[in-house]
Amino acid sequence: MRKIALQGSTGSIGLSALEVVRSCPEKFQIVSLMAGKNVDLLAEQVREFKPAVVSLEGEEEAERLKSLVGPGPWEILWGEEGILAGTLHDEVDTVLAGASGVSCLRANLEAVKRGKRVGIANKELLVAAGELFVSEAKKSGALLIPVDSExxxxxxxxxxxxxxxxxxxxxxxxxxxxxxxxxxxxxxxxxxxxxxxxxxxxxxxxxxxxxxxxxxxxxxxxxxxxxxxxxxxxxxxxxxxxxxxxxxxxxxxxxxxxxxxDMKIPIAFALSFPERVELCRTLSxxxxxxxxxxxxxxxxxxxxxxxxxxxxxxxxxxxxxxxxxxxxxxxxxxxxxxxxxxxxxxxxxxxxxxxxxxxxxxxxxxxxxxxxxxxxxxxxxxxxxxxxxxx
Incomplete structure (x- = not known):
């Protein structure tokens, strides 16, 4: 079973990824959820997936999330500390980089150094630091799998x-x-x-x-x-x-x-490779x-x-x-x-x-x-x- 750290869980990539996880509960488990400011949607995700780590953009959002979800098996953090904790959690073997921008750059590069599988849906990471990611993956044996459909x-x-x-x-x-x-x-x-x-x-x-x-x-x-x-x-x-x-x-x-x-197809491929999971999408x-x-x-x-x-x-x-x-x-x-x-x-x-x-x-x-x-x-x-x- 893949143990997943999902960055950008409330964005378009994150929502598609969670649909894939729902369809294959025997293959995928969410360990951490990371998002920006959409506290209400993240609260719904926390209640459903019960992650070990949850991270938001700022302390204000984190405090509001705590008031919405109450105590549970999760640790609620914010900022870069939260991104690092969620991405590098010991249980995580697969990171899905679904947040836009470069806020998760440092955490994802460290995940590669530690040999974790990283599915990259974030264009900016490879544009700005692609040479670093490829070089470190060769050293650690980490698997870099692109999630962009192309x-x-x-x-x-x-x-x-x-x-x-x-x-x-x-x-x-x-x-x-x-x-x-x-x-x-x-x-x-x-x-x-x-x-x-x-x-x-x-x-x-x-x-x-x-x-x-x-x-x-x-x-x-x-x-x-x-x-x-x-x-x-x-x-x-x-x-x-x-x-x-x-x-x-x-x-x-x-x-x-x-x-x-349909972005669920390359997401599912990145999470399950070299296996494939069955999705209900096909060409006519x-x-x-x-x-x-x-x-x-x-x-x-x-x-x-x-x-x-x-x-x-x-x-x-x-x-x-x-x-x-x-x-x-x-x-x-x-x-x-x-x-x-x-x-x-x-x-x-x-x-x-x-x-x-x-x-x-x-x-x-x-x-x-x-x-x-x-x-x-x-x-x-x-x-x-x-x-x-x-x-």
Missing amino acids: HSAIFQALAGHDRGGVRRIVLTASGGPFHGRDVDFSSVTVEDALSHPVWKMGKKITVDSATMMNKGYELIEASRLFEVSPERVDVLIHPQSIVHSMVEFVDGSLIAHLGVP LPEDLNGLEFSLPRYDKFPSVPLAREVAMKGGLLPSVLVGANDRLVEHFLEGRVAFSDIYSLTERAVREMEGKASQPVTLEGVEETISEAVSLIDRIVSGMERSRRV
């Missing part, structure tokens, strides 16, 4: 194959809410950006899908996790999201992974395979992917700049402080201004400091823009 597809397509025989990896992208539309990005509203046509996700990743920065992140993830050069990772627009990714080999063979667009054949479309991205409209490829090729701590700047700008966009079009333009500005980070080695402290510096830079730029608008 990287789960690649992981499965590569099974049993020599990595030296890979010609290229092809990531598929739905295209987001603006694919094929003539849109003035300076006037895009939050509601527009959150209207994804296929996937139901959290706000942060949905906005990243709208700018296609999510695909830029995924390019860097694939490069780091599967150890291929960024030039050998391509992107195709595939609006139906049935083909999740493809791997082309040097002999001309192309292996594609197909499935319904041949209906779901009729009319599948593929096209090249419009990088003139969505330049995030070329920027991410450039950042990946330059390496060092520059990917951490990309993460810090973009993530902060998405926050500011959701708060109404910047326009949708500012997300890319100011992210690129931060990358240019901090380009010297490419020459610095990737360390945990360096990643954390660089992300903080990029966030501070963006905050200064945005504050300056707001002052100019008031004049």
Whole structure:
């Protein structure tokens, strides 16, 4: 039985993961639950799964949770102490990194060092610190299993194959809410950006899908996790999201992974590998395979992917700049402080201004400091823009 530490239990990944756990109680057990500020939902989860450790963002949320659930077999903590305790609990053998951002970076890296299985649904971890995760996994024997549908597809397509025989990896992208539309990005509203046509996700990743920065992140993830050069990772627009990714080999063979667009499938795979658990999701054949479309991205409209490829090729701590700047700008966009079009333009500005980070080695402290510096830079730029608008 897998003993699971679930980060981001109240988010979209966490809720899907708990559905998988409910469907297979003989295979999975929740040891710890970690969340942000959604105390009411977390209280329901605590009552149902009775974890040993529960963690929230702050002390105020933790105290409120205690008042809701009362005494029990659980310890309620908060902040980084809580994340570390929940992730590294002695009973935990499997960590599901389902929280967005980099708040769980240190805990997940330590879990890898201790040889725990880590299912990574968090793009930022591998973008900013992928080299560290892969290096430490090789030392400890920890199993890193991607939970992103695209990287789960690649992981499965590569099974049993020599990595030296890979010609290229092809990531598929739905295209987001603006694919094929003539849109003035300076006037895009939050509601527009959150209207994804296929996937139901959290706000942060949905906005990243709208700018296609999510695909830029995924390019860097694939490069780091599967150890291929960024030039050998391509992107195709595939609006139906049935083909999740493809791997082309040097002999001309192309292996594609197909499935319904449901995150429970890659989550279940990451938790149960090398076994598989039965889920009630399947493609309707041949209906779901009729009319599948593929096209090249419009990088003139969505330049995030070329920027991410450039950042990946330059390496060092520059990917951490990309993460810090973009993530902060998405926050500011959701708060109404910047326009949708500012997300890319100011992210690129931060990358240019901090380009010297490419020459610095990737360390945990360096990643954390660089992300903080990029966030501070963006905050200064945005504050300056707001002052100019008031004049």
